[in-house]
Amino acid sequence: MSLGLLLLLLIALAALGYVAGRQRALAAVRGDARDLHSLPAYYGQAVALAAAVPGLLVMVVWLITQPLLVERTTLSLILTEDIGPGSSRELVMADIRRIAEGMGVLVATGAANEGEIAALATQPDALKDRLAAVNVALAAPISAPVAQAALVYRQSMETGQGAMAAAVLAVAVAGFLLALWRVTPAFRARNVVERVVQVLLIAASSLAILTTAGIIFSLLLESWHFFQLYPARDFFLSLTWSPKFGGGSDLGLWPLLWGTLYVSVIALLVAVPIGLMAAIYLSEYASPGLRAIAKPAIEVLAGIPSIVYGLFALMTVGPFLRDWFAQPMGLGDSSSSVMTAGVVMGIMLIPYVSSLSDDIINAVPQALRDGSYAIGATQSxxxxxxxxxxxxxxIVGAILMAASRAIGETMIVVLGAGAAAKLDLNPFEAMTTVTVKIVSQLTGDTEFASPETLVAFALGLTLFVFTLGLNVLALYIVRKYREQYE
Amino acid sequence: MNDMRLTERVVTETAKMTARGVQVHYGTNHALKDVDVDILDKTVTAFIGPSGCGKSTFLRCLNRMNDTVASARVTGRIEMDGQDIYDPRVDPVQLRAKVGMVFQKPNPFPKSIYDNVAYGPKIHGLSRNKAELDEIVETSLKKAALWNEVKDRLTAPGTGLSGGQQQRLCIARAVATSPEVLLMDEPCSALDPIATAQVEELIDELRAQFSVVIVTHSMQQAARVSQRTAFFHLGHLVEYGETGHIFTNPSDPRTEAYITGRIG
Structure with a gap:
């Protein structure tokens, strides 16, 4: 039974449970809902939840554990000497999965029945040809043990699927019947439903936290791999960044971090004053009519994809800054520069600062303004x-949010500031940032286990620690002022 | 009404502010109709009346706070010491320094106690140096009967005080610009009885220095603190006169109905 059909069955059972639970509750009080502890719909919901939730839980657990168990038994069929040079258990397992999938396609298209499949598993070459005929191409010839293992894998998975469907349906029906049996006028269906909703909310929030933890864990793991291959001292203290594909690279963090900070600072120098002044004008001086037009108009800036800003930097701002500032002042003749990226990024950040600050300024109680006017203070x-x-x-929170955004920005930097890692004070010099280098290190053709690739994770971790620090700082500042002002 | 002190009080007869034929419109709503009132110098004047009767609206005309409401339109003539306060030559900002205001809910600024009081003197340049400013802050806090409670924590935030203290801080803030008239818009409605009693006592003391106009929902409060009472109803000034007279021998049946609790 396919997963989709099973889900449909569960939904149908839950729907049936809703109707049945509601009916049974009403029947128990002969149609007078006032004698029930809860509204009739709650009884329906309780039965529906009892039918669907345990079944879904069993399904989820089964879907996670079954592949693990089946892969373990399948791999135990492959001896270590069957794994060829340059291959690994993971690669063999990937082959097995692919062949098993191909077998499934053969059966599904009617090209072979189960008996023929079993026979084919003993003839690896014929199997490869048959698979190729249904567009399941394999690079290497199939070895006999692999073909056998694939057959076992396929059969175990099939059996597992059937068992899962049976188990899920059994649990669902049991839950359905148990809940229906418990429906009496005194049953506190409302409390039960609300408890389930509460658990659902907890699950949603813990999912977010667990995901974060998982991301951090994977970053830490890969960074640890990197530091096994490359000395941490060089990474954190070296002032040169020159990756060489072939070994002997210099992977110093500082040129990239410097570029990131330089671009971000320029971006904030552009965005914060303009954004704040725009926010003050909009919230305090603008007439309601003007505000209704101007606020969405500024927010349109936030809707422009950053790659479009990048094009703007490349085509317009870069050449303009070069021709009117960099060359006349003798500061270089590159149109890619920190200044270009910073200015354009600043423009991108204006709506973040202005829109948030505007909301915050509007939230200041009118009573405070009245108090000030009543003393004879002017509006300004x-x-x-x-x-x-x-x-x-x-406002500090809004600015730090904009700063996080600036630090993580990639496209504008690629197109506006270039990709040359440099430690330089000249703002009209091409530089690059951490994010740009993460992209370029991971998109090359190098082997994944090399320090040149893995450095991306260490860079990512550094960036993460940086933005985390900013957020902590923001929280600290906000809390400090709160204590003073409330 | 045994708790009312309807005793004879010293009343000066010089008018500090005079209002003649004041009309206020909020958009199409005619909120105040043809009001004539004389606010006497060094006197507490109470405005009473049911909610929505226009008493707060009229109060806000006296320091032109209605200017900050876009839809408000004020006509008629209001004079202070013979000068029309709606004359184009009068700067509303300067006027408000002379006509202070205290609001219904205490609204201290998110600043220290000291800075709250020093706010007005600073923006109007009333002190030449720090010592003078300290002096103004201290006398203002003393006038507001708050000095003894806060003198050791002037740098603490004003928002950390209790409700009654906050309201007295707001009074000190208004007093600090040496106003000639102090307007109070239901200053005790957010306070507990003890804090109310303190503020009422304070109002009586402040009368020695300037005229006080207080809007209140509590007739007992009006009777306790004021020498003059004006009764507003549906945008009209129904009756205005000596407080004892209004409460014991009202001439208009609507006033009598209100103070005996039949309308309102």
Whole structure:
């Protein structure tokens, strides 16, 4: 039975449970819903949940554990000497899965029945030809043990699927009947449903946390692999970045980190003043009509894909800065520069700063403004001395969010600042950032286990630690001001 | 109404502010109709009346706070010491320094206690140096009967005080610009009885220095603190006169109905 059909059955059972639970509850009080502990719909929901949730849980657990068990038994059929030079258990297992999949296709298209498949498993070459005929191509010839293992794999998976369907349906029907049996007027269906909803909410939030933990773990693991191959001292202290595909690379972090910070600082120098002033104008001075037009118009900037900003940097801002600033001042003649990327990134960040700050400034109570006006303060004094300090924690949060965004930005840097890792103070010099190098290190043709590739994970980890630090700082600042102001 | 102190009080007869034929429209809503009132110098004047009767609206005309409401339109004539306060030559910002205001809910700024009080003197340049500013802050806090409670923690945030203390801080803040009139819009409605009693006592003391106008929902409060009472109803000024007279011998049947609890 396929997974989709099984899911459909579960849904149907849950729907049936809803109707049956509701009916049974109403029948128990002869149609007078006032005698029930909960509204009739809650009884229906309780039965539906009892039918669907345990079944789904069994299905999820089964889907995770079955491949692990089956692969273990299959691999035990392959002896170590069957694994050829340059191959590994993982590669052999991938072949087995592919062949088993091909067998499935053969059966599905009617090209062979189960008996023929079993026979084919003893003739690896014929099997390869038959598989090729249904567009399942294999690079190497199939060895006999692999073919046998594939057959076992396929059979175990099939059996497992059947067993799973039976188990899931059994659990679902049992839950359905048990819940239906428990439906009495005194049954607190509302509390049960609300408890289940609560568990669902907990599960959703823990999923987010677990994902984060998983990402960090994989970053840490790959970074650890990198530091096995490349000394951490050189990574953190070297001032040169020159990866050579073939070994002997210099993988110093500083040129990249410097580029990242330089570009981000310029971007914030552009975005923060403009964004804040725009926010103050919009929230304090603009008429409602103008605000209704101007605010969405600024937010359109946030909707432009960053690659389009990159093109703008490459085609317009870069040459402009080169012709009007860099060359006349004798600071270089490259159109790719930190300045180009920073300015364009700053433009991209304006709506982040302005939109968030605008909301925060609007949230400052009108009573504070009235208090200030009543003392005889002008509007600008009120904004500078009362509204702005009150909104400051939120504004700092908005700025740090923009900073995180700037640090993680890639496309604008590739097109605006180039890809040359350099430690330089000249803002009209081409430089590059951590994110750009992560992309370029991972998209090459080098072998995955080399330090040149794995350095990407160490860079990613550094970046992560950096943005995490920024967020912690933001929280700290916000909390500090909160204590003072509330 | 045994708790009312309807005793004879010293009343000066010089008018500090005079309002003649004041009308206020909020958009199409005619909120205040043809109001004539004289606010006497060094006197507490109470505005009473049911919710929505226009008493707060009129109060906000006296320091032109209605200017900050886009839809509000004020006509008629309001004079302070013979000068029309709606004259184009009058800067509303300067006017508000002379006509202070305290609001219904305490609204201290998110600043220290010191900075809250020093805010007005700083923006109006009332002090020449730090010592003078310290002096103003101290006297203002003393006038607001808050000095003894906060003198050791002037740098603590004003928002950390209790509700009653916050309201007295707001009074100190308004007093710090040496206003000639102090407007209070239901200053005790967010306070507990003890804090209310403190603020009422304070109002009585402040009367020695300037005229106080207080909007209140509590008739007992009006009777306790004021010398003059104005009764508003549905945007009209129904009756205005000496407080004892209004409460014991009202001339308009609507006033009598309100103070005996039949309308409102």
């Amino acid at each position: 004094e009120t904004i500078r001395q009362v509204v702005f300090p009150a909104a400051l924690p939120g």
